[in-house]
Amino acid sequence: MEGAKKFVQKYYLFLVLLLVVIFFSIMSEPFRTTKNFINILVQNSYLVIASIGISLVMISGGADLSVSYQIGLVSVFTGIITIDMGLSPVLGVIVGLALGVVLGFINGFFTVALDVHPMVTTLATMTIFQGAAHIISESKTYFDFPVSFKAIGQRYVGGIPVAVIITLGMVIIAYVMLNHTYFGRYLYAIGGNQEAARLAGINIRLIRIAGFIVASLFIAVSAIVLTARSGTAKVDLASDAVFSCFTACVLGGISFRGGGGNILGVVVGTLIIGVLGNGMQMIGLSMYSQYIVKGAILIGAIAFDNYQKKHRVKKLDVPQTA
Amino acid sequence: MNQDIILSMKNITKTYPGVVAIDNISLDFRRGEIHALIGENGAGKSTLIKCLCGAETPDSGVMELNGVPYTRISPRDSRQHGVEVIYQEINLIDDLSVAENVCLGDEIGKWVSFRKLNAKASRIFERMNVAMDVKKMVRDLSTAQQQLVEIAKALSKDAQLLVLDEPTAPLTTNEVENLFSIVGTLKSHGVTMIYISHRLDEIFRISDRVTVLRDGKFVETLNTAETDRKTLIKLMVGRELSETYPRRSNITDIPVIETRNLCGSVPRNINIHVNKGEIVGLAGLVGAGRTELARAIFGADKITAGELFLDGQPIKIRSPKHAIQKGIGLIPEDRKQQGCFLYFGIDWNISIANMPSISRFGFIKHKRVKQDAIKYRDLLDIRTPSLDQLVVNLSGGNQQKVVLAKTLATNSNVIIFDEPTRGIDVGAKQEIYQLMTRLADEGNAILMISSDMEELLGMSDRLYVLCEGRLAGQLKREEFDQVRVLELASGEE
Incomplete structure (x- = not known):
């Protein structure tokens, strides 16, 4: 019992x-296909x-509310470079x-300089990036991307979608960074x-700005x-x-x-979010019902997070012996 | 002696994990008296007040308020009996007017009537004999005026028993006089007051009786008129020094760290130095600027003027990071808020301040992390089943050892200990004393802050006393005397 x-x-x-x-596999036949599972991963x-x-x-x-329009901004930039300017897709990726890095620095700089919660600064930069x-x-909206660029998201290598390989790579990079470098520990x-x-000798401002920059690098890759x-490249991508x-973060x-x-x-x-989205579509739940489910999940995840915190605090009150 | 007793405390005991904060205290307060409560830091004054106003529940004992017995009292019941506490920190809403603050929480009719509100507040200030513009915003008032608003706020709740916790700490001499005349007025209106202060002259001026607490225990209640300051100080300090403090063998007269006319947020023109192999104590009351001085040396607070010398060379410490690089370490006073990372492992905590030297190209050498953790576990005898145990699950003493290990791992040769034994048990205290002695004998310079007078006098080779940000005096070991230190610390010359 205890083990379980x-x-x-x-x-x-x-x-x-x-x-x-399992739930969606029972509910929907098209859901439980290999093709759909791969599709979920790529999507x-x-x-x-x-x-x-x-x-x-x-x-x-911290927090970063500007993620949506960081993606939008990076997306249209790659469009401008590879399509409007007709330059190499490699250059598009590098500029993206x-x-x-620049967007991350902006977020980090204002957060640290103004010393307010990043919810506030990134709410502001979100609108700025959007504009x-x-x-x-x-x-x-940009459509005619060169094939070599689209390969990043659409090709397969050895039967595995390139997008999934990139994702795996980013997961490993983040894992190593958080667990094996002192930047992650900081x-x-x-x-x-x-x-x-701060008293342990960590340069808080620097590390926080660096954190935003690395985060935005990940977001740029995602874009x-x-x-x-x-x-497709567009602002509201x-x-x-x-x-x-x-x-996803809170749930995770x-x-x-x-x-x-x-x-x-x-x-x-x-x-979990991805499977839910895909599954709800498969069983024909309307867009708006999906919103309600997603909102409910976020509230549930936050409640669980809070519960865990209280649990921790309770432990604090227990008298302890040396 | 058949006096009217407003509050009677019987056998009140309150323990926190690892500490007995108040131990079986019995105490009566007579209606209409000003009853002073004195004792060193940690004597149990604040805990007693917290039990009275319902902020803490005593483990055992009974309180009789106006004859009604309570084993546990809720904040609401306490208020109902007219108990109001004025804390040291001002607790007002800056952006409301004086009247709004005074009447906050009262319901005068269904809607807010500013006319009634202002009238009520004015009446209260009249009763206090104070001229005050009740329409002014609180943020535009001086600290002293804000304190008067606090008192008015308490009176508006019909206070019968008013607790004043160090009310004069932030006041100038004139403002203190003003406060005393108000206290006198309130007394003539029959309000009972419990007056907590470190300043003995105030106690003699205004109190009828005085109770001394020490180490959570009741020592004595005296009629103020029948005692003198020497007696009170003796009662507060009380004990003889027990000779359990190890001595240093290796004291030199080579200064390692030195301040010249150093000024910071609180410290003013401080000139101190610590020699190689020496433990130097910093004494002073709460708010005297000891912690601020330590933080300024460590680069955690700004140095606004003056100089710092390390090994005879002038140096500007820019940040804690810089201080650690230069071999200065700080054990902060608040273990949980500033010292450790509660929800991380012991090994994680021990290595976090030392990351740069146990990493290569930014990658952590996990083997070194483990080795260091084992080394300091054995050195400091940190008792734990495993080194990845979360620090939150350790006892106070073991948590403190983790904090010490974190600083020691950075190989500092100037180590500042700010309240290193606060809230930990006797056994762990002894171990920390032994460690400090060994560090000094190995040629480190140690600066120690402690509010525990016995410990401070026992451990220090030399002592500086601070008072209100200034250096009030320096004592050599052969001049150590608790009464003398208290006199210097409270500015009695």
């Missing part, structure tokens, strides 16, 4: 994912990468990534206890994968990404208070 409880506590996220998959690869980016900021106690993207792209430390982190997969990313065990969670949780959290 431990098992559930440790792997509950996987169990939730499994339950969701959500950009979301996994962006969620990982967001989770890096959240681990250090460089732009990510900038519309002006730069003249609100156009992110946790700042999220866990900012004052203690390129999404643009290539859909073969991923306008609901902010919601999905947050839900990244605490709103910072200092907690891991990358594997975020991946599984994103997959």
Whole structure:
């Protein structure tokens, strides 16, 4: 009994994912096909990468609401370079990534300089990025991407979609960064206890800005994968990404208070969101009902996060002996 | 002696994990008296007040308020009996007017009537004999005026028993006089007051009786008129020094760290130095600027003027990071808020301040993390089943050892200990004393802040006393005397 409880506590996220998959497999025949499963992975690869980016900021106690329009801005930039200017797709990718660094710096700089919660600064930059993207792209939608660019999101290598391979690579990079570099440890430390982190000799401002920059690099990769997969670049390419990313992170065990969670949780959290989205479509749930379900999931995830926090605090009150 | 008793505490005990905050205290307060409560930091004054106003529940004992017995009292019941506490920190809403603050929480009719509100507030200030524009915003008032608003707020709740916790700490001499005349007025209206203060002259001026607490225990209640300050200080300090403090063998007169006219957020023109192999104590009351001085040296707070010398060379410490690189370490006073990362493992905590030197190209050498953790577990005798145990699950003493290990791992040779033994048990205290002695003998310079006078006098080779941000005096070991330190610390010359 005790063993079973431990098992559930440790792997509950996987169990939730499994339950969701089983549920839709029973409910819908087209859902339970290999093709659909691969489709879910490809469809959500950009979301996994962006969620990982967001989770890096959240681990250090922050948040990034501007993700949707970072994706939009990077997307239209690749469109301008590869289509309007007719330059090499390689250059498009490089400029897209460089732009990510710039956007991350902007978010980080204002957050640190103004010393306010990044919810506020990134709410502001979200609108700024949105406006900038519309002006730069003249609100156009780009379609005719070169084949070599679209390959990033549409080709297969050895039977595995390139998008999935890229995602896997990003997951590994993030995992190594968080668990094996001191930069990753500093992110946790700042999220866990900012004052203690400062007194432990961590340059908080620098690390926080760096955290935003790395996060935005991930978001830029996500934007390129999404643009290539859909073969489309436009401002509103991923306008609901902010919601999905947050839900995925919180669901995946990244605490709103910072200092907690891991990358594997975020991946599984994103997959749960992805499977739910796909499954609900398959069983013919309307768009609007889907919104309600997604909102309910976010509230549920936050409630669970809170419950865990209270649980932790309770432990604090128990008298302890030396 | 058949006096009217407003509050009677009988055998009140309150323990926190690892500490007995108040131990079987019995105490009566007479209606209409000003009853002073004195004792060193940690004597149990605040805990007693918290039990009285319902913020904490005593483990055992009974409180009789106006003859009604309570084993546990809710904040609401306490208020109902007219108990109001004025805390040291001002607790007002800046952007509301004086009248709105005074009447906050009262319901005067269904709708807010500013006319009634202002009239009520004015009446209260009249009763206090204070001229106050009740329409002014609280943010435009001086600290002293804000404090008067606090008192008015308490009176508007019909306070019968008013607790004043160090009310004069932020006030100038004139403002103190003003406060005392108000206290006198309130007394003539029959309000009972519990007056907590470190300043003995105030106690003698206004109180009728004075109760001394020490280490959570009741020592004595005296009629103020029948005692003198020497007696009170003796009662507060109380004990003889027990000779359990190890001595240093290796004291030199080579200064390692030195401040010259250093000023910071609180410290003013501080000149101190710590020699190689020496433990130097910093004494002072809460708010004297000891922690602020330590944080300024460590680069955590800004140095606004003056200089810092390390090994004879002038140095500007830009940040804690810079301080650690230069071999200065700080054990912060608040273990949980500033010292450790509660929800991370022991090994994680021990290595976090030392990351740059146990990584290569930014990658952590996990083997070194483990080795260091084992080393410091054995060195400091951190008792834990495993090194990845979360720090939150450790006892206070073991948590403190983790914080020490974190700083020691950075190989500092100037180590500042800010309240290193606060809230930990006797055994762990001894171990920390041994460790500090060994560090000094190994040639490190140690600066120690402690509010535990016995410990401070026992451990220090030399002592600086701070008072209100200034250096009030320096004592050599042979001049150590608790009464003398208290006199310097409270600005009695």
